[in-house]
Amino acid sequence: MFWLADKRCMNHIKHGHIYSHFGLEFILYLVELLREGLCRRTQRSRAISPEVQVLAALGFYTSGSFQTSMGDTIGISQASMSRCVSNVTRALVEKAPQFITFNRDPSSREESFQEFQRVAGFPGVIGVLDCVQVAIKAPNSEDSSYVNKKGFHSVGCQLVCDARGLLLSAETCWPGGLKDTVVLERSAFYKQVQDTEEGWLLGDRRYPLRKWLMTPVDCPESPAELRYNLAHSATHEIVDRTFRAIQTRFKCLDGTKGYLQYSPERSSSILLACCVLHNASLQSGLDAWTLERTDPLEQPESLEQRPEDRDSQAEDLRRQLILKHFS
Template sequence: MAFALPVWLAVQEELLAYGGEVDPESPSCFDDFDDEALFQMFHLTRPCIAFITDSTRIRMKKVALKKPTLPVDAMVMVTLNYYAHGVSSAAIQQRLRLSQNDCLSIICTVSGVIAGMADQFISFPLTRAARTNVALKIEKLCGITDALGVLAAAHFKIRASPYEKDTFRSFVNTLGYTSVVSQFICDSDGNILSVEKCCVGSTFEQDLWESSFKGREMEDELHGQYWVIGGSSYNLSKHVLTPVSEPANEKENRFNQAHAKIHDVMRITLGSMKRRFRCLMQLGFAQEGSLDKKSNIIKACSVLHNISKKFSVPPPPVVGKIEPLHPGRQHSVPIQINPEALKARQELIDCNFSVASSRQDPPSETVTEEDL
């Protein structure tokens, strides 16, 4: 995931190949802001914004969009401003002489373009070296071996019409509010490794996993004998590691504490994303059969989250508590757990948690955003 400098150089080469401008002295609409105002308006730094703008310019040329009426940097400005605050700033609209409808159209276009950059900036570990590196970092953090990431379903609030009762109910999640849900996997540093699906909020997490590309790949062992670490709303399988529901001894308690510690990384990661990109706090109205626009915004913000981490851009400060991960929806009928999966988890516990390790932090110590 350490792509900042190499990918920046690749961006410059591609711009030249596509006839784009790479002159660092060329004017940009972002130049009118000092660094403090830039962060307040977009929650990003100048080098990070320049990289995002150049990357977007390349992708727009590749997808052969019709010639935009605004320069790319202006379109990126409108979109990043909306992502940061969840609304289009009147100051930006006036500066660029745009109507609200103009802004909505630009945000839709640029969101689709940035979401399409996921193949470059959201990367699941595919090589043996990459898998080993991710797994060793997780082991160092919590003591759990052979894990490729943390799995969770992320809920994002939307509005749905209560007059369309069936549709409205489909968006209501277990906490009672309307949302869409996407499947995320992140590593121990909070980099997003995979984001898939955009479904109504009532969707079961297990159903998301089983129908996802990454879920099928993992269960078909295309990524080898590795786990992803999921919460109790998932079924234990040979490749999804869940906590012990009723720990019977100290080693199982230690395992559950380690599981909770690494799983908390996802809570912090999603909390950081939602603070930087406040549009994710409320995605507006949605219809069950048309979630592509919401999916593009979620995926685009995930791309930008990874880029901002590589540029070491801090998120805005925490206001109040970071919201917990969604508790998840479980099937009411008990699921028969695969005996091989139970055996594999027990072997992991016996090998790594039978004796309290000096590598493991005390149970009271939790992961903080500064650690990621």
Template sequence: MAVDPDVLMLQAVKMYTTTLRVQAHFLGMVHDFMMRKWTQNSCEQRVRAIRNALKEKLKRSREMFEAERRADLRCRRRRRLLLVSQFALVSDRKMWRRERPHGPVFWSNVLNNFDEDEWRGHFRMSRATFDFVLELVEPQLRRKTTNWRQPLEPRLRLAIALWWYATPCEYRSISCIFGVGVATVCVLVRQVTGALSRALSKRFVQLPSGARLQEAMHGFAERGYPMCAGAIHGTHIPIRPPPEDPLAYSNQKGWHSIVLQAVVDHNQCFTDVYVGWPGRTHDAQVLANSPISRKAEDQGGYLFPREKSKTVNGVEIPVHLIGDQAYPLRNWLMKGFTNHHLFDQRQQSFNLRLNSARMVVENALRRLKGRWRCLAKRLDICTSFVSDVVVACCVLHNICEINKEHFLPEWNTELPDLPEEPERVANQDAQAQSHQAIREAIMSLL
């Protein structure tokens, strides 16, 4: 069968045309892909170039900042060295402290013009006793002299602290009197208090032993009560309400306080002080947690050497303390009879003699608060620091009593706002029956 050439030519042209279209479409796709690839690469290059430029600029900025900082430090260092070199040539150091012209003048007047009565009235002790205390605490109060400041002398530091102990003045008032900063007064009081309460308490406040124990027993025997080495009593020290658990520090009279438990010998010197319990705590509980109670219980009920004990009618009478009705009856602690309406003549005589001998501790506490008036008013200081202040005042009290310092009657004049002391609550002791034999034996000695 014959094939028409025109038909064949037409079919060939169609096939060729289709091939060209396919090729053109393919080439278009390749072109679009290449254009998109080139555009992406171009954007990445631009971003990379911008990032590198920013890094270079940041690096140059940092280098310039560090250079300027080093130059500023060198300039400050040169100015500081110049200032120090000029300061070393200046004797008054005016730029390092606030001028208080009245302070040095007042202290110079105290040292040069105060007579013995004025000195005792302001510092509660004579110049000789003041110098004795200064000698004891001077190593703890001395500070090194530097190129920056001349430190206060130990004598002035001690005088500022004693002024605060002895008067109801606040830090600001003492600052104006002595010409020092308010913060300086606070620091000095803490320094002197720490030196007295830590370094000297073990030396001047300790239970009697040896010859001192025998002397104490003889002193109480002369007061009419035998076999006694000390009298114990408690008092309240007014404080400001603490931020933590203020209700526990509110005593029976409604004001906040901490309890001072004190043992005193026949010379009205403190032989043991235990302070810090909240004012609401009963005296018997304070005693039960005190070191002397633990010491007596650890030694089988003997606070003092058992060799000093005395046997009367088959009953051993140990050397003991005496207290009021707020304390329990123990082998090492005697108190008077209760139930006054059932007293016989012997019991009444025993109570009179015990209370007469026990007055030494009440007199000592009265003299303590009279001499150091900071304990008679509310102490507006940290509650944890009050205990150190009380111990320091007890140390100073003993030093004054040992050196036979005069106690002026006007020191005991009550302050208008002096709080009333809480009443002593009698202790109901279930173990009192087991210790009454010793009290009966003591009555036979009277």
């Protein structure tokens, strides 16, 4: 078996950070999950076992190290390391529909309502929504659409998660310069949720109020509106906590360690692969927020909404919600 055949890799698993992040059982599960896809891509003349490929990729995702140093650690060349990361990333992206799904059946919806209501008393929540940024190197074309409002190049990732931090949707392919509202309106998820009749998502002040998307009251004038905003904030924070935990576990996404040294397309694939790993590890019993950082939350700017963009039905629905549950 591979683990006995390659003592250097075995030692790295037992004593390195990869084992502390996932545990041997999950790593073995991952190897079997991806084995067929990895074997399909490996050229026979330069065959690298699925075990080595998975270990190399996990090392890169979790260390934030450049491929040279990670390759040295487990004893493979930089070129082989690069192939491993590419192969495992593609194999994980292929698994995304299996691990990241927005389930809309009634029993799942009711369970979601209960789990979210236990957080801060906010009723009817089916998910929390946010758009986050991951720093990348400047594209070769110097495409200004990837420069975000903070002035650095990034890819935008629209995330929706449940009360446990499990991702229900992850769209990682957006230029960092796009506004969150534009990303939402162009996303595949937008088409899925517009006809939602029971329950709603929670979004912050950067999003428009809709019947299926509850946002904070801009200037709360009553104790009920204030209670609504507090419950909204405490519940919506789950998506921020989830992304911080993903960045902490997968340090290749952590901007404090440097940006991803790849094209926007490849960076988006790496980000989606890490989202798949996050969900797979949760479904295997690991805790979503074990490695969570405790950064202060950034207060979003309010959306400047034109009068013609207002949704009066959504405003009525929010008023009724506040009156019934927060008065």
